[in-house]
Amino acid sequence: MKVLLDLQYLNVATTGIKTYMMELAQAVLTYPHPEIEWVFSHDPKEQSADQTFKGVQSKIQRLNYHLDYFRWKEFQLPDMVKKHQADVLICPDFVSPVASLSCRRLTVIHDAFFWQMPQNYPTWWRTYFLSLIRKGLKQNTEIITTTNYSRDAILSHLGNKSPISVIYQVPKNMTTEVDSAFIEKLGVDKYQYFVHIGTFDKRKNLPLLVRAFASFLEKTNSDFKLLLAGGAGQSAQMNDLPIVEKLITELKLEGKVLLPGYVSDAQVRALYEGAFAYVFPSENEGFGIPIVEAMGFGIPVIHSDQPALVEVSAGAGLVSKTGDTQDLAEKMILLASEDSLRMSLIERGLERAKDFSAKKFIADFQKLILSK
Known part of the structure; x- marks a missing residue:
């Protein structure tokens, strides 16, 4: 054949x-x-x-x-x-x-x-x-x-x-060495940041994530940061990067929400290895590779209840309502306040990642x- x-x-x-x-x-x-x-x-x-x-x-x-x-x-x-x-x-x-x-x-x-x-x-x-x-x-x-x-x-x-x-x-087989200095260059501490990696396409709902993070900070008074790594949306119609940049200024989140831009595989590995959790609020996905990547690195995942993401995570992620800013903020607060939940999600995620x-x-x- x-x-x-x-x-x-x-x-x-x-x-x-x-x-x-x-x-x-x-x-x-x-x-x-x-x-x-x-x-x-x-x-x-x-x-x-x-x-x-x-x-x-x-x-x-x-x-x-x-x-x-x-x-x-x-x-x-x-x-x-x-x-x-x-x-x-x-x-x-x-x-x-x-x-x-x-x-x-x-x-x-x-x-x-x-x-x-x-x-x-x-x-x-x-x-x-x-x-x-x-x-x-x-x-x-x-x-x-x-x-x-x-x-x-x-x-x-x-x-x-x-x-x-x-x-x-x-997911991508990332065999490159970790850029261990990358996190330090960004000015963040290990396990003190939420992360999202991907383009700023509108369907990713990243402005909503920024608003949810602002609510999270207001209610927890924590030192957490949010890292949104990746390039602009694939067209002017699909690109939410300018909206995110404007929101950061309006909500006074300079230094709290970081936009490192496109990242190499070595930097992606560093982001995964140091993250407290991965947040994926997308309104539409065909699969959702970052969920599997993050779980494989032992990172708990919060994702929207979009059907493909629910299917891929199969109960190993913490699910929030698609398009609901406050529900996403509450899920972030819950994860930060309950260590046993975080450890359970890590274990379930590592097991689920083996299926891919x-x-x-x-x-x-x-x-x-x-x-x-």
């Missing part, structure tokens, strides 16, 4: 999808199967390091990227399928070629955000991208997604034309690939 894995999108992929693609490629190499021969469209490390289309700003640059992507999906990738005589094509970036192919297709649709939150995307781009997704779901195509919540959401928008399988993904291993991730793919 010959399987072609499309890794072209790594030249622009960020956050969750990049992690998914890199960890899938690594798992393929780490856990080979005697009945499956894998072919990578690109070397994952080289493609991920390609800077050609990263950080494009002008309309011409964006147009060139879209033309390059379209050319790859509709001409070069089908040619690769023919060249390697692939039995299965896996596209982990939502889109499969519109062209007719002789092989079976497995297309990963990570979430239903494009349908659920149209306000977060430019209208023309969303229309174009959804058209590509739908046109690629043809012939012998199956969808893979990350949670039962995402599966149900996708079904509600695409119907049951294509079978959908749920395969839980894995690279070995299980690739085993589920292998099982699906060999099912027909």
Whole structure:
């Protein structure tokens, strides 16, 4: 059985999808199967390091990227399928070629955000991208997604034309050394800060987290700090960073809420290892990688009752009401005041994190690939 894995999108992929693609490629190499021969469209490390289309700003640059992507999906990738005589094509970036192919297709649709939150995307781009997704779901195509919540959401928008399988993904394998000086540079003490790591996309509800933290400080009179690490939202429509910066000033939280910006893997490890708790108030997620990452580092997690996060944490996190500032503040206060609760969450989280291993991730793919 010959399987072609499309890794072209790594030249622009960020956050969750990049992690998914890199960890899938690594798992393929780490856990080979005697009945499956894998072919990578690109070397994952080289493609991920390609800077050609990263950080494009002008309309011409964006147009060139879209033309390059379209050319790859509709001409070069089908040619690769023919060249390697692939039995299965896996596209982990939502889109499969519109062209007719002789092989079976497995297309990963990570979430239903494009349908659920149209306000977060430019209208023309969303229309174009959804058209590509739908046109690629043809012939012998199956969808893979990350949670039962995402599966149900996708079904509600695409119907049951294509079978959908749920395969839980894995967090990034961070093997770099810890930047032990990073926490000191930020001026925070170990176990005296809450942390959130990720972009400032609107769906992450980070302004709400800032307001909840302000309430937490007012009611506890503690020296805790809040670290919001990560870059701006992926578009002007999705970016809450300016709102968070304004809130910090309005609520007089300078020096209390810290924005270190983009952080390296070594700095992420330092943030995790020194955190009192991870807070994830997102209003919509397809999976929620940071929950698994934090639990794996032995950090208690507070997360919203958004269905995918509840599914992933499976009772190992402290749940707050989505969009409720005071409830989130109360959960933060509860965790800070009850050491036994914190220790229980740490133990449950470490156990839950074991369910998201690279070995299980690739085993589920292998099982699906060999099912027909």
